Amino acid sequence: MDSHTHVWFKGALPNDFFNNDSGYQYTPPDIKNVIKEMNEVNIDYIVIIAYPSREIWRVKEDFPINMINFVKDYADKFSIIGGIEPNKLSVEEAKYWLEKQYEAGVSGFKLHSVHSHVKPNAYREEEGGLKQLELMYEFAQDHNLPVIIHTGTSMFNKARNKYSDPIYIDDVAVDFPKLKIIMAHMGRPNYISTAFQLVRIRRNIIGEISSIPPKKLLEYIPRLEEISFKTIYGSDFGGPGVKGIAQNLKEFLSINISDKAKEDIASNNPKSLYKPLNKSK
Numbered sequence: 001m002d003s004h005t006h007v008w009f010k011g012a013l014p015n016d017f018f019n020n021d022s023g024y025q026y027t028p029p030d031i032k033n034v035i036k037e038m039n040e041v042n043i044d045y046i047v048i049i050a051y052p053s054r055e056i057w058r059v060k061e062d063f064p065i066n067m068i069n070f071v072k073d074y075a076d077k078f079s080i081i082g083g084i085e086p087n088k089l090s091v092e093e094a095k096y097w098l099e100k101q102y103e104a105g106v107s108g109f110k111l112h113s114v115h116s117h118v119k120p121n122a123y124r125e126e127e128g129g130l131k132q133l134e135l136m137y138e139f140a141q142d143h144n145l146p147v148i149i150h151t152g153t154s155m156f157n158k159a160r161n162k163y164s165d166p167i168y169i170d171d172v173a174v175d176f177p178k179l180k181i182i183m184a185h186m187g188r189p190n191y192i193s194t195a196f197q198l199v200r201i202r203r204n205i206i207g208e209i210s211s212i213p214p215k216k217l218l219e220y221i222p223r224l225e226e227i228s229f230k231t232i233y234g235s236d237f238g239g240p241g242v243k244g245i246a247q248n249l250k251e252f253l254s255i256n257i258s259d260k261a262k263e264d265i266a267s268n269n270p271k272s273l274y275k276p277l278n279k280s281k
């Protein structure tokens, strides 16, 4: 499966999205073509991350709900991730949207530190005491949903890369011991060693290799095999430079690690974390 895509369909996006000034041109695909491409490489279902981002994409907390409604005729093919911008909502609004997205059937939440301009540990007293963020982690932990946290740089206008260091996730792992934390992109390119070490020492941090070109993967993470039992595959398709859902998977399956590691990373591990929409509860 593919546990990290931004396959955003036109019918789920607000008009405002098409006037964004991110500096990146995104053309929404046709849902039937996406499913055809998935079938070509035996992908059962993909995770679509529909996170809110007022600054970059002009989408808000209703985005994942609109996405769920849009794909509902193909509920076995998609898993939808929601999220909140904790620093842009009141505590009441944060509660409201977490509940609402949960009821709609999201498979987890994403915190985009770099696009929302928030440190993953900003809930801590010494980091500003952002209650709304604590609420999201607690909610996810209580409902057994994973939280994806972005790490590594982003090239979009208005992205703030000072928030991209994975070290802030260490606090989250300590303070929410039962929370499943997915560390997206393994801090690529400049924080790989921090990310790798955190996956090794923190039981509840899972490594996620999306947006690293598969051909460069072993150059970036030479000891990938060692963490293969708690690492998951994703393409980041929809993001800049990613060739395609099928092409990216083919390239991953041709890298030089064991077949067992490939199967764990691209199938067994992600399937245990994310369920498709029709099985989300």
Ligand SMILES: [Zn+2]
Residues within 6 Å of the ligand: 004, 005, 006, 049, 236, 239
């Ligand atoms: Zn992404």
